[in-house]
Amino acid sequence: MGFNGSIPGAARLHLVDGVALLRPEEQVFTAMLTGFANQQLARNLARTTVEGRENAVKAFTAYIGVPVAAARGAAIRQQLLDMPAPVVADALGYHHKTTTRLRNETGGTWSRYAAGDHGRSPIGWAPKKTGES
Template sequence: MRLRVAGVIVLLYAQPLSRVVRLTIDDVIRDGDAVLLRLGEPPSPVPAPVAALLLKHITNRGNMNTATNPASRWLSPGRRTGQPLGPNHPSALLNKVGIPIAAARGAAIRQQLLELPASVVADALGYHDKTTSRLRNETGGTWSRYAPGDHARSPTGWVPRGTSEVGGPPVPRA
């Protein structure tokens, strides 16, 4: 189960295993029926089948019955007191079952960048915006003119084309 959870997080959210093993159960957020995973801000939604797997894993985490980990908050507790599982073991096991971690993670982030602006991917997945911008350019993404920020309100002094300054009749277009 632990291996499946780690593999799914790598494949869906383009996270390195070194970061996946450092996730805690506090990074899994239940909001009503929705399950979110805190990788960046805002937390990322988790699809229903993966959410069920993640929640089941939390209730049945390994290495919890040892004297060193009775109250561990790690999503994947390790054998050493207060430490998470190391990334090398799950990496080797995932490679063994046919999931090349580096290639899978690279493909996952590039797919995200084809579907969303680089700045949105950076914030949501906890990447640096320069990294996502560089990867977007390498993949030929089409979000180069996206302006990040609050798009819910107009800039001060901006007037839509074809209207007057304040409540007058529309200005004819040339």
């Protein structure tokens, strides 16, 4: 009986290659609220409490006029300033060409990054021992 990758209350995002979301900002926001609700329900909170909190988040978002698309784009661009484009692409389910283009637009400095398994050493390479230069 091993871990199957499912965590109670965790939100899941299923992306399929070649299929575009019709309203990505709205659908991502809805998925976020669903995950938020599931986390609270996993803590055995009453459904009415969870619904009240969901409604509060929706009302606050509408009140402050958060442009979901702009906020999402700004968040991705900020991540590209902090991490290499291939890492952001893998983490968020974007195509690496999209994140590379966005990185170039934002002026990110991660222009050289070797994607792949960095947990193993190249053949014939050995780390320096203490005291070596």
